[in-house]
Amino acid sequence: MGKVGVTMEVGSDGVAVMKISNPPVNALAPIIIRGLKDKYLEAMKRSDVKAIVLTGEGGAFSGGFDINVFRTVHKTGDLSALPDVSVELLVNIVEDGKKPSVAAIQGLALGGGLELTMGCHARIAIPRVQLGLPELTLGVIPGFGGTQRLPRLIGLSKAVEMMLEAKVSDELVLSSTAKGLVHAFFAQRLTSKVPGVTDVGLKPRQIKKVAVIGGGLMGSGIATALVLSNISVVLKEINPDYLQKGMKTIQANLRSLVTRGKMTEDNAKKAFSSVKGVLDYSEFNSFNMHKDWQKSDRAVFLQAVIENVSLKQSIFSELEKVCPPHCILATNTSTIDLNLVGEKTTSQDRILGAHFFSPAHVMPLLEIVRTQKTSPQVILDLMTVGKVIKKVPVVVGNCTGFAVNRTFFPYTQGAHILAHLGVDVFRIDRVISNFGMPMGPFQLQDLAGYGVALAVGKEFVSAFGDRTFRSPLVELLVKSGRNGKNNGKGYYIYDKGSKPKPDPSVLPIIHESIRLTNIMPGGKPISVTDQEILEMVLFPVVNEACRVIDEGVVVRASDLDIASILGMSFPKYRGGIIFWGDLVGSSHIYTSLKKWSEAYGSFFKPSRFLEERATKGMLLSEPASTSQPSRSRL
Ligand SMILES: C[C@H](O)CC(=O)SCCNC(=O)CCNC(=O)[C@H](O)C(C)(C)COP(=O)(O)OP(=O)(O)OC[C@H]1O[C@@H](n2cnc3c(N)ncnc32)[C@H](O)[C@@H]1OP(=O)(O)O
Numbered sequence: 001m002g003k004v005g006v007t008m009e010v011g012s013d014g015v016a017v018m019k020i021s022n023p024p025v026n027a028l029a030p031i032i033i034r035g036l037k038d039k040y041l042e043a044m045k046r047s048d049v050k051a052i053v054l055t056g057e058g059g060a061f062s063g064g065f066d067i068n069v070f071r072t073v074h075k076t077g078d079l080s081a082l083p084d085v086s087v088e089l090l091v092n093i094v095e096d097g098k099k100p101s102v103a104a105i106q107g108l109a110l111g112g113g114l115e116l117t118m119g120c121h122a123r124i125a126i127p128r129v130q131l132g133l134p135e136l137t138l139g140v141i142p143g144f145g146g147t148q149r150l151p152r153l154i155g156l157s158k159a160v161e162m163m164l165e166a167k168v169s170d171e172l173v174l175s176s177t178a179k180g181l182v183h184a185f186f187a188q189r190l191t192s193k194v195p196g197v198t199d200v201g202l203k204p205r206q207i208k209k210v211a212v213i214g215g216g217l218m219g220s221g222i223a224t225a226l227v228l229s230n231i232s233v234v235l236k237e238i239n240p241d242y243l244q245k246g247m248k249t250i251q252a253n254l255r256s257l258v259t260r261g262k263m264t265e266d267n268a269k270k271a272f273s274s275v276k277g278v279l280d281y282s283e284f285n286s287f288n289m290h291k292d293w294q295k296s297d298r299a300v301f302l303q304a305v306i307e308n309v310s311l312k313q314s315i316f317s318e319l320e321k322v323c324p325p326h327c328i329l330a331t332n333t334s335t336i337d338l339n340l341v342g343e344k345t346t347s348q349d350r351i352l353g354a355h356f357f358s359p360a361h362v363m364p365l366l367e368i369v370r371t372q373k374t375s376p377q378v379i380l381d382l383m384t385v386g387k388v389i390k391k392v393p394v395v396v397g398n399c400t401g402f403a404v405n406r407t408f409f410p411y412t413q414g415a416h417i418l419a420h421l422g423v424d425v426f427r428i429d430r431v432i433s434n435f436g437m438p439m440g441p442f443q444l445q446d447l448a449g450y451g452v453a454l455a456v457g458k459e460f461v462s463a464f465g466d467r468t469f470r471s472p473l474v475e476l477l478v479k480s481g482r483n484g485k486n487n488g489k490g491y492y493i494y495d496k497g498s499k500p501k502p503d504p505s506v507l508p509i510i511h512e513s514i515r516l517t518n519i520m521p522g523g524k525p526i527s528v529t530d531q532e533i534l535e536m537v538l539f540p541v542v543n544e545a546c547r548v549i550d551e552g553v554v555v556r557a558s559d560l561d562i563a564s565i566l567g568m569s570f571p572k573y574r575g576g577i578i579f580w581g582d583l584v585g586s587s588h589i590y591t592s593l594k595k596w597s598e599a600y601g602s603f604f605k606p607s608r609f610l611e612e613r614a615t616k617g618m619l620l621s622e623p624a625s626t627s628q629p630s631r632s633r634l
Pocket of ligand 1: 024028063065068108110111112113134135140141142144189190
């Protein structure tokens with residue numbers, strides 16, 4: 001770890017080279033800002049200094065203002081922790097200074113880092129530097145004068161305006177949006193720290209090749225993600241037709257990136273040429289035998305076949321016979337128990353789940369599911385593959401639905417209960433999308449297809465029967481010839497080229513389901529506000545998230561925040577499901593759920609963890625005290 005501070009060396013030519021040092025990205029922490037001020041004042045005073053070159057240590061200029069300070073301000077509400085950089089340092093000292101400053105940029109200059117360069121009198125950069133003002137992604141605006149200088153690159157006469165800017169910036173720092181986004185920034189980085197895996201001195205091994213078994217929607221999406229990051233793929237299918245279909249899907253995925261200007265034709269061709277289609281395992285035993293490979297290199301065998309336990313079991317048994325013993329055996333599954341999948345092998349230590357979200361080459365989350373037997377090295381290796389292919393890997397324990405699907409199964413359930421209590425499905429969808437989800441639960445069901453809803457529903461009924469709402473609605477929809485977006489008819493009508501439109505002809509089917517389930521109190525629709533609709537859909541999700549934390553399915557509560565943002569598109573600016581739950585307050589969530597469980601049944605019953613947190617007035621995100629027995633599945 002380099003020394004944190006600002007250094008200055010004055011050459012015989014009268015140029016003072018000032019270097020910001022705060023590894024890894026030279027964030028502008030208060031100590032750096034103080035250092036800059038001191039060194040600048042010294043440079044201005046010294047007669048041997050004629051000009052200043054401002055740069056950063058270790059290959060980067062600066063990644064911007066230290067985001068940890070925002071966190072402190074969010075905790076305390078005290079804005080005085082924010083130093084006055086825009087006027088005091090940049091206008092009065094740097095810009096107004098009598099000696100010229102040149103910013104020498106390498107690596108990156110982001111946010112406050114870039115604004116610092118704008119305050120200098122000139123800027124020089126090496127090619128391929130990363131420049132940007134990403135403040136909005138944290139819910140704040142460039143607060144060091146960047147909004148003024150960037151358009152004009154001059155700001156002396158605009159000092160007053162800049163101060164007003166500074167005022168808006170201060171207000172935004174305290175907004176719940178900034179709090180949520182800053183939380184998400186750190187929560188995302190924390191997912192890469194997994195106790196017992198990333199802190200025990202293990203080194204990730206290079207993965208150069210992945211065999212993907214199954215070229216359906218998921219398999220071809222995963223293969224696309226891999227070749228996009230230069231990992232070569234052997235795609236195995238069971239017959240030439242399926243194989244050709246899989247290869248075509250990969251090609252189409254790549255072509256759509258070219259069409260959208262995200263990659264060049266040449267690169268797409270190169271990527272496609274690193275997929276090899278095969279129909280048997282004959283190629284697999286030569287994996288890791290390549291002459292260029294180090295002993296420590298590994299290959300991953302990833303099965304992306306349909307959710308069928310015996311099929312997954314037999315594939316792993318076959319793989320165990322044909323592939324070298326140090327290869328990793330992963331399976332893409334969204335719900336199936338991993339202990340079961342590995343049961344018929346003696347390779348449990350190298351078996352783990354790689355749950356990609358569809359479309360796999362687009363969605364950023366990779367849920368890595370470990371069992372009690374998976375070795376830390378194998379987990380670390382798959383985390384590394386995840387990062388290489390630009391996913392955010394979140395390591396979770398084994399249970400039905402793992403972290404994301406399990407936490408979110410009550411989302412659709414709550415919406416269905418409301419519909420059967422007589423609340424309009426389109427109103428429910430509107431309320432939920434106004435909250436910030438990209439679409440409501442009914443439209444989401446249309447998008448995922450009813451086959452998925454029925455299959456996943458069965459898994460949850462058998463695992464969590466005590467809190468599953470069973471209704472015949474989806475079956476009735478299928479019987480009436482609807483299959484959601486797949487066939488253009490669901491709760492909504494899907495006409496090519498136009499937005500989904502609510503379909504009034506679905507209402508009689510819903511009424512039939514209401515009649516069959518008969519849960520409306522006194523046979524009459526309940527009357528609820530939009531706020532109650534929101535809470536009746538989302539509080540059960542928070543409740544299940546509490547169980548997931550309590551059972552140790554996730555390393556820490558904030559991992560669920562990231563999993564909910566990246567896997568379920570929970571609004572990032574709300575910080576994730578647990579962060580939002582804490583903003584709302586465990587006590588309000590608990591009392592509401594209790595009231596609804598008395599009125600509408602056990603689906604709403606508050607979990608033990610929620611009850612305890614509410615009673616003790618503790619945050620849901622607070623780690624359990626060490627005196628409590630560990631129930632971890634990790
Ligand atoms: C008033 C001003 O206008 C306001 C501002 O300047 S707000 C800040 C604007 N700057 C930003 O938003 C940049 C945020 N940082 C990033 O996008 C990325 O970290 C990056 C592109 C700089 C580097 O990415 P990458 O190489 O993948 O490394 P990454 O893991 O993200 O970061 C490395 C470490 O630096 C930390 N870090 C990065 N930027 C930071 C910052 N601005 N403040 C504090 N810590 C920061 C990360 O938390 C991480 O810490 P960890 O190792 O303890 O987890």
